[in-house]
Amino acid sequence: MARIGIDATAVAPNGKGVSRYEKNLIQTLCELDSRHEYYVFLNGAVGKSWFSERPNVHWVRIPIWKKFFCEQFQFPYYAKKLKLDLIQQTSYRLSFLSSVPTVLCIFEAPYFRSQWANKWQKQKSWYAKISDRLTLSFFPKSLRIAKRILVGSQNTKNSLMKSFNIASNKIRVVYLGCEESFKPLSQSRTRSTAMNEFGISGKYILHFATGDFRENTELVLKAFQGVRKRLDNGIQLVLAGGGAYCLERDLAHDVVKLPFLAEEKLIALYQGASLYVDPSFYEGFGFQILEAMACGIPVIASNATSIPEILGSAGLLIDPTDSNALEEGMIRVLRDQNLWNQMRDQGIEQAKRFNWQKAALETLSVYEEILGLEAPKPLRSRDHVLVQ
Structure with a gap:
């Protein structure tokens, strides 16, 4: 059994892309896997009531002042304090202070995104401009620090390999899912x-x-x-x-x-x-x-x-x-x-090809690979895929 930390600090009411990814992945992963202990890092202002209670899931509230401070100092501190074996982060700026193996999850590289965002550069606050520059500086280093990189498409993987010379076997494509509430009606x-x-x-x-x-x-x-x-x-x-x-x-x-x-x-x-x-x-x-x-x-x-x-x-x-x-x-x-x-x-x-159960199991297999554990075999019940 391993102690795994997951960054869920982006989860927010009516959250968009990253928020929804973190919420759905964590909820599905914790439903499917009872072998490991999960430590889920939440923004201090966010309630854990949005997630199902599980005996192997622990909620860690982090009072976030600034995102950069949290990434560089708070995550390494809690990783050491909680004796984590692995941590997953959705950040472009991993800390050099952490000694815990990190899975970096990204949907798009900031370089590719910024070429379309330059139009608004003058409208950004001074903090946002400084944050963007730090991101562009830290991102290549974060790719090297990470043990594995999870991306949401083959296109993103190809872009990272071409632009940053990252080995193919370090990047895993994990397609995301869609909530079951999105369905056809009259x-x-x-x-x-x-x-x-x-x-x-x-x-x-x-x-x-x-x-x-x-x-x-x-x-x-x-x-x-x-x-x-x-x-x-x-x-x-x-x-x-x-x-x-x-x-x-x-x-x-x-x-x-x-x-x-x-x-x-x-x-x-x-x-x-x-x-x-x-x-x-x-x-x-x-x-x-x-x-x-x-x-x-x-x-x-x-x-x-x-x-x-x-x-x-x-x-x-x-x-x-x-x-x-x-x-x-x-x-x-x-x-x-x-x-x-x-x-x-x-x-x-x-x-139907995209679902959170598949995304969670593929993510779990990456964790198991890094930890040197045998990948679990899924057992099907009537309603869910269970990992024992």
Whole structure:
């Protein structure tokens, strides 16, 4: 039996990518594995009530003042105090002070992300700018310190190998999962909910627009202008996520802006959509694409970075710089009911390939490898895969 620490300091109410990864991985891993003792590090302000109680799981509250201080000093301190055999962190800046073997989990390298974020550099606070510089400085060293590196896509693995000369066997691709609550339901039922709660008047195309340049929302708006002119059916574009965008006057009545939504409302929004579009410039995994497919919504997405791995042949891939390609794709799917049905069915099947049970077991096998233990054999019960 080993003592394993897991960084869950990013877990937060209605958290996004990393937060959801940490929460789902930890919950699933602790349900499946009773052999090891797990020490889960939580932000002091976050309650452990979001996780199921397990006798082999211990909650360690860390009062985080600044993330960098936590990464460099608090984690090494607790790793030594708790006599951990292994620790997993979702950080670009591992500490040189820690002597505990570390599994580093990353979705995207900061170098690749920063090339799209430079547009906002002037808007960042002084602390954010300093933090970014520290990240770029520490990241190559963190890759060398880590015993193993977990990534969410083959694209990210290839990028790390090419840019930082990391050995292939040090990097493991562990595809993430999707919560079971994301599932298909009657469109008429969910669209009625969307109309009542969000002021949507009929059929709609869904796109997430939080204000991140990588989301490529300007391309979506440009393509939608053409769609609206060519389809005389009153279809709307829903921008969810709370990003601020200036709309052309002729689009004002056909674009609905929504804030960041809690999971229950988010699922209803997916389920009621006629189409989901995501022409992102860069994704380390692509949670939203997976969620849309799981909810039975046809997807048109970018052919860049990790997205083709997640979407496969279940949707349409387009050049993220080509608004005409996006416009034609949307017209094609919305006009052709047979194609719409085919993409829906293929998307549901594609989404089934990604689940948290598989991700947790693959992560556990990496732990076992580092610790020099025999990998456990999964035993199937009626509802779960159990590791004994």
